[in-house]
Amino acid sequence: MSTAPATKVQAREAVLNESPFFFKAGSRQLFGVLHLPDTGAACTRAFVMSHPFGEEKLWSHRVFVSCARALAERGYAVLRFDYSGAGDSTEDTADTSLEMHLEDLGAAVAELLKRCPGATRVGLLGLRLGAAYAALFCERIAGDARFARLHGAPLILWECVTDGDAYIMELLRSNMATQMAVYGEVRDNREVLMARIRSGVPVNVDGYDIGKPLLESAGRTDLLPAGPMRHAGAVLVLQIAASAQAKVRDDLQKLAGNYTKGTLARAAEQPFWREIKPFYGRANELQRVTLEWLEQNDV
Amino acid sequence: MSEVRAISIDNAVGLKLFGTLHVPAVRRPDLPAVVLLSPGVKMRVGPGRLYVPLTEMLVAEGYLVLRFDFFGLGDSEGDLDETMLADVYNNIEVGRYVDDTLCALKWLRQHHGCSRFVLGGLCGGAITALLAAERDASIEGLLSIGMTVTLASNAAAPGKFLTDSELEWRRRLYLKKMLQTKYWLRFLTFRSEYGVIWHAMKRAIFKPAVKPATAAPGAPVEQRGNANPLFPRAFLAFLGRGGKALMLFSEKDRLLSEYQEKFVTPYAQTIEPHLPQLHQHVVPNANHVLSLREWQQELVDVSRRWLSDQYRALTNERA
Numbered sequence: 001m002s003t004a005p006a007t008k009v010q011a012r013e014a015v016l017n018e019s020p021f022f023f024k025a026g027s028r029q030l031f032g033v034l035h036l037p038d039t040g041a042a043c044t045r046a047f048v049m050s051h052p053f054g055e056e057k058l059w060s061h062r063v064f065v066s067c068a069r070a071l072a073e074r075g076y077a078v079l080r081f082d083y084s085g086a087g088d089s090t091e092d093t094a095d096t097s098l099e100m101h102l103e104d105l106g107a108a109v110a111e112l113l114k115r116c117p118g119a120t121r122v123g124l125l126g127l128r129l130g131a132a133y134a135a136l137f138c139e140r141i142a143g144d145a146r147f148a149r150l151h152g153a154p155l156i157l158w159e160c161v162t163d164g165d166a167y168i169m170e171l172l173r174s175n176m177a178t179q180m181a182v183y184g185e186v187r188d189n190r191e192v193l194m195a196r197i198r199s200g201v202p203v204n205v206d207g208y209d210i211g212k213p214l215l216e217s218a219g220r221t222d223l224l225p226a227g228p229m230r231h232a233g234a235v236l237v238l239q240i241a242a243s244a245q246a247k248v249r250d251d252l253q254k255l256a257g258n259y260t261k262g263t264l265a266r267a268a269e270q271p272f273w274r275e276i277k278p279f280y281g282r283a284n285e286l287q288r289v290t291l292e293w294l295e296q297n298d299v
Numbered sequence: 300m301s302e303v304r305a306i307s308i309d310n311a312v313g314l315k316l317f318g319t320l321h322v323p324a325v326r327r328p329d330l331p332a333v334v335l336l337s338p339g340v341k342m343r344v345g346p347g348r349l350y351v352p353l354t355e356m357l358v359a360e361g362y363l364v365l366r367f368d369f370f371g372l373g374d375s376e377g378d379l380d381e382t383m384l385a386d387v388y389n390n391i392e393v394g395r396y397v398d399d400t401l402c403a404l405k406w407l408r409q410h411h412g413c414s415r416f417v418l419g420g421l422c423g424g425a426i427t428a429l430l431a432a433e434r435d436a437s438i439e440g441l442l443s444i445g446m447t448v449t450l451a452s453n454a455a456a457p458g459k460f461l462t463d464s465e466l467e468w469r470r471r472l473y474l475k476k477m478l479q480t481k482y483w484l485r486f487l488t489f490r491s492e493y494g495v496i497w498h499a500m501k502r503a504i505f506k507p508a509v510k511p512a513t514a515a516p517g518a519p520v521e522q523r524g525n526a527n528p529l530f531p532r533a534f535l536a537f538l539g540r541g542g543k544a545l546m547l548f549s550e551k552d553r554l555l556s557e558y559q560e561k562f563v564t565p566y567a568q569t570i571e572p573h574l575p576q577l578h579q580h581v582v583p584n585a586n587h588v589l590s591l592r593e594w595q596q597e598l599v600d601v602s603r604r605w606l607s608d609q610y611r612a613l614t615n616e617r618a
Contacts, residue, residue, distance in 0.1 A: 016315070016376055018315070018317075018374075018376075020305035020306070020307065020317050020374060021305050022303065022305055029303075031305065031319070033317065033374050055346065055347065058341050058342060058344075058346065061342055061373060061374075062340075062371075062372065062373075065373075065374060066378075080374075086348075087342075087344055087348075088303075088305075088319050088343075088344060093348075178586060178590060178591075181551065181586060182551050182584050182585075182586055183584075184471070184472050184475060185475075204590060204591050204592060206346070206347055206588070206590050207346055207347010207348060207349065207588060207589075207590040207591075207595075208347060208348070209592065275384075276384075277383060277384055277385070278382055278383055278384065279340065279379065279381050279382060279383055279384045279386070279387050281371070281378055281379055282378075
């Protein structure tokens, strides 16, 4: 048991060029942090990062931050931002939807390009539901000239949610765990909770209200298209499992196969987007696999 | 119109701490600034965005509010060396982020003319607020949500340090679970917390021993159990100089029984003269992070009333 006040404080080592700011997505106000390389040169390559939903965002936050810093060290401009209903951005989670979040992602890309006009390629990197959003956004803008700088750019999908219905069920399990902890029993099962959301009454999962708009737009088994994907750039579909020998997930293998330049890889990491006993300040293996793939595919 | 600004503060070793400053449409000069401190490893919005409705209420009441990330967490610079969460929590509980907090107060003094403060926070944020108050007398109020009075590194042996009320609650829960096959399956496949089950269930067989009063802060480690020796000293010093605190707890959170059994009961005589400075409120049924909307709303309402009582009274005293 340690009771001595912690006096070891890490002083600033690397010079980081990071600026926090708010920007607009329609009438909504979103919070973002722009990471720039400390070279002073204009960036030609960039990334926008797409965070997961709810409390998964908070648990994985430092993994995102450390990855953004690693990308900036390699010359990328990186924008991390909070979706509507998350973090410091406006809106109530209960009112958000897939459509709203894709608009947010579009606004984040536009903001990055406004701040880094020299960026000729803008990749997307997402985790869990954030990965699904990134994949869907790339499909949506595949023929849109306004987003030409994304078309051939890398797309990185970490532990992508492919089945939105199963994902919502997973979230509702967390609601039932809360019921168990508070009342000692599950009073409302998943069917009751689903019916409640469909009737327009949000259901709380770890402090985030899941409303009808999100359920109807993202809670679908066919959240991602089953057929060929239109994104022309290189795509890394990364499965995160406790060991590198873990069974390959069929859905992720199919997803990678649906892209012309898709690659499926695995990284041995704990599920850092949940509460686990280790502290995850960074995901070294995940970051290594990602950066090595990027070195080979973003040339 | 109120306004929110993205800001950064340099801490004592030059690391940038990122945060948001929430400026009310009409800032009341008689009110202290409120700083909400991050809980555990969660960032400045709190779990389930707990601090968002709280901030909205404070800004509507005319308070200037600052939320920021400590070094190595959230968006801020720096890295933490720990590999286990419990060790991060433990280092927070012994004051790791007091210096960052004092830097934030200095920044508010220099840039926004603040001279008086109320510090608030959940769990690790609450203990950081208290330990900062021990070093800075301009902190006149604590908006404490789930104050932690123990050290988290003992999480490796959770059964050993559970309070009587939590052991009793768990005993009843385990009795209920004994009737369900899935929990037996869990028990027989080595996925249960056997130490906790043993400590809870043995109460049905053996009469619980009468525990001695919690040892004084200076007592040897083996006499203190998992109590944080820094808490009583800081809390009594804060009360001794006239500090006022809202002590809000969640009913279904072990922190409530820990506060009662490991501090209030053993220090009953010492804190008795200070009781008028303390307002305790328990949110019925709520869990540690107050995840449901109604629990969050109760936090907001109780905080509003407590602040209103404090600052109406202070204004009268000064007049």
